Amino acid sequence: MRHKRIHHLLRVASHLLDQAATDVRGTGLDPVDENIQRIGRALIEVIEVQRQIYAAQPELQPKTLAATTAREHDANRLFTQFTLEALELEDAGDTDAAREKYTQFIGLSPSYHHREIARAEIRRLS
Numbered sequence: 001m002r003h004k005r006i007h008h009l010l011r012v013a014s015h016l017l018d019q020a021a022t023d024v025r026g027t028g029l030d031p032v033d034e035n036i037q038r039i040g041r042a043l044i045e046v047i048e049v050q051r052q053i054y055a056a057q058p059e060l061q062p063k064t065l066a067a068t069t070a071r072e073h074d075a076n077r078l079f080t081q082f083t084l085e086a087l088e089l090e091d092a093g094d095t096d097a098a099r100e101k102y103t104q105f106i107g108l109s110p111s112y113h114h115r116e117i118a119r120a121e122i123r124r125l126s
Contacts, residue, residue: 003053007060010053014046041087048080075111079118086121095125 021039029035054061082105089098102118102125109115 003057004060007050007053007057010046010050014043014050017043017046044080044083044087048084051077051080071110075109075114078105078109079111079114082118083121090125099125 017039021036021043023029024035024039025032082101086098086101086105089095089101099122102122105118106115109118
């Protein structure tokens with residue numbers, strides 16, 4: 001199990017980042033929304049590395065997180081790709097292009113849940 005140690009470290013990291021986001025909201029560390037977004041971006045990066053580990057060693061993927069179908073797996077991957085691209089556009093100050101990226105995603109995604117997240121991001125950027 002060559003990636004097991006990294007897998008465990010990233011699980012701890014994702015838990016700590018999730019707790020940090022909760023604490024930011026609870027303590028009101030200003031700017032709250034911006035700080036939570038920063039932590040969210042870090043979580044997205046951790047999740048992408050975890051996805052690579054699970055592709056290399058599927059037995060490490062927690063059963064509760066395992067995509068039950070190839071379609072779910074593809075939807076998760078598409079969402080990650082478009083979200084990273086939209087966040088890069090937003091970071092560059094191009095919120096119009098970021099909204100367009102989410103709009104493109106909505107037209108392509110088979111996942112209702114992911115489309116709803118994209119719609120929420122469009123509203124946030126508007």
